[in-house]
Amino acid sequence: xxxxxxxxxxxxxxxxxxxxxxxxxxxxxxxxxxxxxxxxxxxxxxxxxxxxxxxxxxxxxxxxxxxxxxxxxxxxxxxxxxxxxxxxxxxxxxxxxxxxxxxxxxxxxxxxxxxxxxxxxxxxxxxxxxxxxxxxxxxxxxxxxxxxxxxxxxxxxxxxxxxxxxxxxxxxxxxxxxxxxxxxxxxxxxxxxxxxxxxxxxxxxxxxxxxxxxxxxxxxxxxxxxxxxxxxxxxxxxxxxxxxxxxxxxxxxxxxxxxxxxxxxxxxxxxxxxxxxxxxxxxxxxxxxxxxxxxxxxxxxxxxxxxxxxxxxxxxxxxxxxxxxxxxxxxxxxxxxxxxxxxxxxxxxxxxxxxxxxxxxxxxxxxxxxxxxxxxxxxxxxxxxxxxxxxxxxxxxxxxxxxxxxxxxxxxxxxxxxxxxxxxxxxxxxxxxxxxxxxxxxxxxxxxxxxxxxxxxxxxxxxxxxxxxxxxxxxxxxxxxxxxxxxxxxxxxxxxxxxxxxx
Amino acid sequence: xxxxxxxxxxxxxxxxxxxxxxxxxxxxxxxxxxxxxxxxxxxxxxxxxxxxxxxxxxxxxxxxxxxxxxxxxxxxxxxxxxxxxxxxxxxxxxxxxxxxxxxxxxxxxxxxxxxxxxxxxxxxxxxxxxxxxxxxxxx
Numbered sequence: 179x180x181x182x183x184x185x186x187x188x189x190x191x192x193x194x195x196x197x198x199x200x201x202x203x204x205x206x207x208x209x210x211x212x213x214x215x216x217x218x219x220x221x222x223x224x225x226x227x228x229x230x231x232x233x234x235x236x237x238x239x240x241x242x243x244x245x246x247x248x249x250x251x252x253x254x255x256x257x258x259x260x261x262x263x264x265x266x267x268x269x270x271x272x273x274x275x276x277x278x279x280x281x282x283x284x285x286x287x288x289x290x291x292x293x294x295x296x297x298x299x300x301x302x303x304x305x306x307x308x309x310x311x312x313x314x315x316x317x318x319x320x321x322x323x324x325x326x327x328x329x330x331x332x333x334x335x336x337x338x339x340x341x342x343x344x345x346x347x348x349x350x351x352x353x354x355x356x357x358x359x360x361x362x363x364x365x366x367x368x369x370x371x372x373x374x375x376x377x378x379x380x381x382x383x384x385x386x387x388x389x390x391x392x393x394x395x396x397x398x399x400x401x402x403x404x405x406x407x408x409x410x411x412x413x414x415x416x417x418x419x420x421x422x423x424x425x426x427x428x429x430x431x432x433x434x435x436x437x438x439x440x441x442x443x444x445x446x447x448x449x450x451x452x453x454x455x456x457x458x459x460x461x462x463x464x465x466x467x468x469x470x471x472x473x474x475x476x477x478x479x480x481x482x483x484x485x486x487x488x489x490x491x492x493x494x495x496x497x498x499x500x501x502x503x504x505x506x507x508x509x510x511x512x513x514x515x516x517x518x519x520x521x522x523x524x525x526x527x528x529x530x531x532x533x534x535x536x537x538x539x540x541x542x543x544x545x546x547x548x549x550x551x552x553x554x555x556x557x558x559x560x561x562x563x564x565x566x567x568x569x570x571x572x573x574x575x576x577x578x579x580x581x582x583x584x585x586x587x588x589x590x591x592x593x594x595x596x597x598x599x600x601x602x603x604x605x606x607x608x609x610x611x612x613x614x615x616x617x618x619x620x621x622x623x624x625x626x627x628x629x630x631x632x633x634x635x636x637x638x639x640x641x642x643x644x645x646x647x648x649x650x651x652x653x654x655x656x657x658x659x660x661x662x663x664x665x666x667x668x669x670x671x672x673x674x675x676x677x678x679x680x681x
Numbered sequence: 682x683x684x685x686x687x688x689x690x691x692x693x694x695x696x697x698x699x700x701x702x703x704x705x706x707x708x709x710x711x712x713x714x715x716x717x718x719x720x721x722x723x724x725x726x727x728x729x730x731x732x733x734x735x736x737x738x739x740x741x742x743x744x745x746x747x748x749x750x751x752x753x754x755x756x757x758x759x760x761x762x763x764x765x766x767x768x769x770x771x772x773x774x775x776x777x778x779x780x781x782x783x784x785x786x787x788x789x790x791x792x793x794x795x796x797x798x799x800x801x802x803x804x805x806x807x808x809x810x811x812x813x814x815x816x817x818x819x820x
Contacts, residue, residue, distance in 0.1 A: 200787065203794045290798070 188241055188250045188259040191229045191267045192306035195274070198225025199299030206292040215291045219282035219647070222295040223275050226302065230271035237264045237672060249679065251312065255374050258312035262676035265525060266309040266441040269532045272658075273434040274302040276533075276651045280540045281426045283645035284547055294334055298430060301327040305438040314363045314373040314450070317442055321359070321406065324438055325352050328431060332423040344422025351415040352405065359402025365395030366450075375450035382455040389459040396451055396461055400470070403446075406439030408432070409474040409500045417481075420493035425543030428489065429536045432496040437528045440503055444521060447507055448680040454512040468508040472608055475501025479612045483619045487552045489542050491619055492535070495578060498616060499531055502593060505605050509597035517681050520596030522674030527589035529669060530577070530662055534586055537655030538574040541567060544648045548641045554622055558630035563641045567649060568627045570656035575620040577659050580613045585662035592670060742800050746792065753788055757781065 202218055236242070242249045242260040249260035278295055285291040304323025311317045329352060333345025367373055369392035370381035385392055405412035420428040447453075447463060456463060478498030485491040506524020510517050544567060550556050561568035577586035590613065594606040662669065721728045760781050767777055795801065 200790055203790050207790070207794045207797045 185250055185252055188236070189252065189257070189310065191233045191236070191264070191271065192303055192310065194225060194229040194232060195271070195299055195306055196303040198222060198228075199296045199303060201225070202292060202296040202299065206296070215282060215285060215288075218292050218295045219278055222278040222299055225299060226271050226275035226278060229302075229306070230268060230275060233264050233268045233271060237261065237268070243675070243679075255376070256313040256316050257310050259310050260676070260679050261672065262441070262444065262525070262680065263309040265529070265672055265676045266437055267306045269437045269529050270302050270305040270309070270434045273430060273437075273532050273536050274298060276536050276540065276655055277426045277430045277434075280429070280543055280648045280651040281424075282647040284424060284426050284543050284648065286547075286645075288335075294331065297327040297331050297334075301331070301430070302434065305434055305441075308438045309441045311442070311445070312375050312449070314366065314375075314378070314446075317446065318356075318360055318363060321402070321442070322356065324406075324435060325356065328352075328427075328435060331427045331430070332419050334424055334427060338422075340422040341424065342422075344419045348415045348419040351412065355402050355405035355412050358398050359405075362395040362398025362400075362402065365391050365398065369395065375446065378450040379452050379455060382451060382461075383458055385459050389461065392459065393461045396456075396463055397466070399446065400463065400466055403439055403443040404470065406442065407436050407500045407503070408439075408497050409470055409504060410477055410497075413474065413477070413497050413500075416497055417490055417493040420496070420539075421487065421490050425489065425539055425546050428493070429539030429543070432493070432539060433532045433536045436496065436500060436503075437532060440506075440524070440528055443507055444525070444677075444680065448521075453510055453517075457512055464508060464510055467504055468602070468605060471501050471504035471508040471605060473501075474498070474504060475609060475612045477501075479615045483615055485619070486554065488545075488554060488557060488623060489539075489552060491554075491623075492538055492542065495616060495619070496535060498612060499527075499535070499578070501612070502590065502609055503528055503531070505593055505597050505602075505609060509600045509602035509605055511600055514600055516596060516600040518674050518677040520593065520600055521677040521680070522670060523589065523592035523596045525673040525676060526666070526670045527593050529673070530585045530589045530659070533655050533658040533662065534574045534577045534584075537570060537652055537659065538578065540648060540652050540655065541571045541574065544645060544652060547645050547648060548643065550641065554626045555630075555633060557623065557626040559632035560627045560641075567652055570652050571627065572624045573656045573659055575624050579617045579620040581617070583663070585659050585666060588663070588666045588670075739803060742795075746795060746801065749788055749792060753785065756784055 198221065202221060205214070205218070205221070242258075242264065249258050251258045278298060281291070281294060281298075285294060288294075301324050304320050304325075304327070307320040307323060308317065311320050329345055329349045332348050333342050335341035363373070366378060369385060369388040370378045372378050372381065382392065401412060404410065405415075408416035416432075420432055423431065447467075451461070451463060453464060475498050478494050478496070478501055482491045482494035482498060485494060503524045506521045506527075509520045544564075545552075545557065545560075550560070573584060577584035580586045580590040590609070594609050597603075597606040597609070721732075764777060768774065
C-alpha cells in the first residue's frame, strides 16, 4: 500500500485528529455565541473515530510492517510509522472518542464547552505524534503538545476551586519534569552527538569517558517518562489532578496520556538506548525500571486501599497499573528471546486498560452528573436505580483487578508470565501480590453498589436524569472490555509483532 | 602564556573601572541629602502607592497573544533567509511555501478564535471603573 499512497499519508491518523481540532475552533470562530455542545461533540467524536478507523485499516493492511517494506520514516528519519505507533494511536483515538462522547453530557450546562473538545483533540494529536516520534527533539515537542492542553483541561472548570488547584499542581510538577526531561535530552545529545534514535544507539557503545554524562541524561529521561506515566517518583500530581479535574478529563489523562508516556518509554529505551549497548556502557536502566515498577505498583495499590473517595481510589489504582506496565521495560534482559513477549504484553495491557479505566472514570463522571457524593458510602444501593451502569462498573472493577473472566486477567497473565519466563520471578510475584490487594478496594465499590443499602431512603433521589451519551460511552467501554476477551488473540499478536520490530 | 590570563585581566579591568569611578566620585562630590533623591524613580512622576499592586488579568491575555506572534517570527526569519537561495537552487515554490503557510494558517485560526471569543476585548470590571471615578472626583 505504501507504494501507492504518498509517504506522508502514513501520518493521517495524527493529521485527522489535528484537523478535527482546528475545524472545531473554526466552527466556534464563526458562531461564537451559540452553545453548540452537541454538534461539537459529534464532530470531535467523528474525527476521533475516523482516525481510529484509518489506524485499524493501516494495521490490517500492514502499513509499516516488515512484510510491506518495513517502517515508514519521514522528515529525515525524525518520524517513524510502524506497528507499535499504530497500535498506540488506536488506543489514543478510542479513548478520545469515548471521552468526547461522555463530555457531551458532562458539560451540558457549561458556558463555553467548545474549548474542551478542541483541547482534547489537540492533546490526542500530540499523543499520536508521540507514538511516531523517532527523534528526541520530536519527543519533547510532542510531549509538550500533550501536556499544555492537559493543564488547561484539568483546570477547565474555572469557577471550581478544586479544578483550578489541580490544574496548578499539575502544571508546576509538569513544568519541573519537562525541564528535567529536556536537560536529559541535552546531556544525551552532548554525549552522542545526535537526536535521532538510531544514531544515538550507534554511539552508546563507543562512549568511553562520556558514559557518565549519557547515564545522567538517561536517568533524567526516565524522570520525564515517570511524570507522563504517573510513576514514582513523579506520581504526586496524579491523585490531585485526577480528583480535581472534570471526570472525563481524568479518564483521558489516566488512560490515553499514560499510554502516551509508555509509547515514548518503549521506543526510546529499545531504539535509542538498546539494552546490550547500554549495559556495555555501564548504564543499567533495566534495574532502574525494575525498582520503579516495584515501588510504583506497591505504593499505588496500598494507597488506593485506604482511600475513601472513589475517584481518588481510581487515581491511585492508575498509579498501580503504571507499575504493572513498567514491567514491560523492567523485565527485559539483553538478547533474551522473551523480550518481545513481555513488552508486547505490556502494550496489550495498556490497550485493555485504556477501555476499562476510561469506563471506570466515566462512571464517576456519571455519578458527578447525577450529583450523588464522591465516597464509597455515597454509591451504596446505586445498582437499584441504575442497574445497567452499575453492571458496567462492576465489569470495569473486576477487569482492573484482573479476575479471570475479563480482559484485564489475560493482559496481566501474559505480562506476569512473560516476566517469569524472562527470569524476573520477583517482579511477577510482587505484581500478583499487588493484584490481590487491589481486589479488596475494587470489590468495595461493587459491594457498595450492589449489596449495601443507601444511608437514607432519599439519598438516591438525585438520580432523575438519564445522561444518554454518558451511558452510551460507559456501556461501550464495558462491551469493549468484555469483547477483548475473545478478541485478545489478535491484540496480543499485534502487540508482540510491534514489540518484535523494536528489538 | 595561557589565553585565560587575558580574559582574567579583562575581567579585572572591567571590575576596576566602575568601582574606581564610583569611589572617586564619592570622594569628590559634596553631600546634600534631600528626600527627592531617595524616593523611587517613576519616570519623573511623583511616586504613588506601593509596589505590590494587582495587574489587570487582561495584560496576561495580551502577553499570550504576543507570544503567538513571537513564535511566528522565530519561524519566519530563518524561512525568509533561506527562501531566495532555495529558489535559486531550483526548489519548487510550493515546497517552500506550504510549511510557512500551514504554520501561519494554524496561528491565524488560533488568533481568529481568540478574537471572536473575546480574548482581546477589554473587559470593564466594575471595581476598576468605580476606583477611576473616585480619583477623577478627587483631582
